[in-house]
Amino acid sequence: MTTQNNDKRHFRPKRLTTQDIRDGCIYLTNGDEKETQVCVVNEELRQGIDFISKTEKSVTFFGSARTKPNDEFYLKAYRLAKRCSELRYTIVSGGGPGIMEAANKGANDAGGKSIGMTIQLPTEQETNQYVSDEIPFYYFFTRKVALTYSGEAYLYFPGGFGTFDELFNMLTLIQTDKIAHVPIILVCSEFWKPLETFFRENMLNPSHIDIDHNDLNLYTIMDDEDAIIEVIKNASIRKDD
DSSP states (O other): OOOOOOOOSOOOOOOOOHHHHHHHHHHHTTTOHHHHHHHHHHHHHHHHHHHHTTOSSEEEEEOOTTOOTTSHHHHHHHHHHHHHHHTTOEEEEOSSSTHHHHHHHHHHHTTOOEEEEEEOOSSSOOOOTTOSEEEEESOHHHHHHHHHHSOSEEEEOSOOHHHHHHHHHHHHHHHTTSSOOOOEEEEOHHHHHHHHHHIIIIITOTTSOOSOGGGGGSOEEEOOHHHHHHHHHHSOOOOOO
């Protein structure tokens, strides 16, 4: 007797879980706490970078985990991810709910690849059902290294501290020539324009100049979906940094 499988999601290959990595490191280091931590960091980086480096081209989505499915930003992220996936870009997100789910859902519905780089948290982090490949992390900084390792464009939707942390991390890496100058697109001018005003009025203040005027060119604030897709299409295919 054959049982019909109605699950339309992609098969999700098993990766080493954070506990798998930790258990293996404890064994390798004979339980030495410091060496175990170093080992875990190394293995998280290895697994994340090994996987993401195999993608031909990708677009990464950031934004709030609290954004609801009926929210305009959720729907916008879904549409953009779907269009990118139709252009054969792999869609990468943090793999959780909100904007991350919207991006993975767009890729899933387009029949494309949908990566979730998940993080172990006490609340708000549950892998969404649209992720086709999951890479789990315990440490934020190892996850950020993997997220910035390869990507043709990075889209930032309205979000909280985590979104801002990831944005400023990317801007700093580009500003200091640690990674290639890839498109950083801040979606929703109403949300991001006040931040740019802060940059201009405070960080470019003649009494204490903290950034250069050219640093304001490290990102673009955009709302038009067709224009965003054109920026992505015209972005150079990024080599490993």
